[in-house]
Amino acid sequence: MALELGLSLGVSPRESFERFLQIAKKMETLAVNMMWVVDSQLAMKDAYIALALLVRETTTLKFGTGVTNLITRHPTVVANAMNTLAFLAPGRVRVGLGSGDSAVFPLGKKPMAIADLRAGVEELRSLMRGERRDYGAGEVGLSFKSDPAPPVYLAASQPRMLELAGEVADGVIIMGPSDPDTVNMQLASINVGARKAGRDPASIKRDLWVTIAVGGDDAINDVKSWASAQARWLTKWKAVPSSLERFRSQMEHAAASYDFGAHLSRTADHASGISDEFAKVLAVVGDEQECTRRLLGLPLARLSSITMTLLSGGRERRLEELSSVWTNIKNAPA
Numbered sequence: 001m002a003l004e005l006g007l008s009l010g011v012s013p014r015e016s017f018e019r020f021l022q023i024a025k026k027m028e029t030l031a032v033n034m035m036w037v038v039d040s041q042l043a044m045k046d047a048y049i050a051l052a053l054l055v056r057e058t059t060t061l062k063f064g065t066g067v068t069n070l071i072t073r074h075p076t077v078v079a080n081a082m083n084t085l086a087f088l089a090p091g092r093v094r095v096g097l098g099s100g101d102s103a104v105f106p107l108g109k110k111p112m113a114i115a116d117l118r119a120g121v122e123e124l125r126s127l128m129r130g131e132r133r134d135y136g137a138g139e140v141g142l143s144f145k146s147d148p149a150p151p152v153y154l155a156a157s158q159p160r161m162l163e164l165a166g167e168v169a170d171g172v173i174i175m176g177p178s179d180p181d182t183v184n185m186q187l188a189s190i191n192v193g194a195r196k197a198g199r200d201p202a203s204i205k206r207d208l209w210v211t212i213a214v215g216g217d218d219a220i221n222d223v224k225s226w227a228s229a230q231a232r233w234l235t236k237w238k239a240v241p242s243s244l245e246r247f248r249s250q251m252e253h254a255a256a257s258y259d260f261g262a263h264l265s266r267t268a269d270h271a272s273g274i275s276d277e278f279a280k281v282l283a284v285v286g287d288e289q290e291c292t293r294r295l296l297g298l299p300l301a302r303l304s305s306i307t308m309t310l311l312s313g314g315r316e317r318r319l320e321e322l323s324s325v326w327t328n329i330k331n332a333p334a
Contacts, residue, residue: 003300003304003306005032006033010040013043026316028060030323035063036064036067036096038264043261043265052085055088064093067096069112070112070124072107083142086146086149094171095152096155097153100112114164117161121152127141128145128149153171154173156186158236159239162186165190166194167194172204174207174208178282178284178298205304206302207306210309211283213311223282224266224279225266225271231253234251254270257269266313292328
């Protein structure tokens with residue numbers, strides 16, 4: 001199986017950068033291909049500083065923002081940072097870009113509209129290529145360019161955003177419930193967008209993000225904060241998969257009670273509003289065999305990579321557990 005493995009994590013307020021880098025170095029020994037760093041300025045330490053440290057402390061690991069936005073960070077700022085990283089670590093940098101979520105909502109701002117994000121992707125690319133843009137005070141551009149520019153991965157979950165990713169992005173970060181029907185629907189939307197733009201769908205990288213907790217009965221509590229974030233976001237979907245409609249009240253509760261200051265924290269109060277049943281639908285939870293079974297039930301053959309969330313709390317242990325599950329997947333019969 002040619003599938004690659006990525007891991008997603010943030011640098012929590014209580015975590016030292018030294019420990020963060022130890023985890024990154026361990027990833028390289030376990031053949032992890034990609035590390036995505038959460039960019040959420042009110043909940044995590046700065047993602048761009050973390051990425052800069054990764055340049056010097058790793059040698060093969062690819063890395064990127066998971067994900068940044070063009071609202072709290074101006075396109076010229078993102079372009080300069082990514083060009084700098086690409087200059088220091090050629091071929092290892094990915095730009096993970098989204099419409100804006102935990103970095104945006106607490107400031108009273110809204111995520112970027114589809115049309116604005118479409119323009120933003122092209123604007124970011126052109127800046128990284130060394131082209132000039134007019135921001136109202138005359139044309140400006142970066143003092144250096146990246147050749148080639150780092151690939152742009154667009155984070156998406158709903159059909160219209162997935163279509164946009166298929167139209168304009170180098171890769172897609174596919175977010176949402178870890179449910180085969182949902183993922184197949186999402187992949188179809190990417191193909192629709194690619195064909196609309198005259199692109200070969202096979203040329204677009206597809207990275208499915210899955211939150212996973214390996215363990216006994218208590219593992220379910222590890223994913224509930226993340227599940228609450230997903231439940232909150234599901235209230236914004238125009239059409240929720242029919243299999244999830246029975247959880248509508250939990251989605252609404254999550255939207256009303258979510259604390260962005262505790263974004264993705266395992267101990268967040270908002271996690272208590274998610275039932276075990278709902279959490280197991282949204283995330284992958286169970287012992288090693290169960291987690292392997294759930295992941296193998298996803299359309300892995302249609303993906304380029306799968307990214308697992310490396311939860312906080314004993315990350316070294318969790319990394320070993322995820323590595324065992326990954327080994328099972330790689331060794332599974334075709």
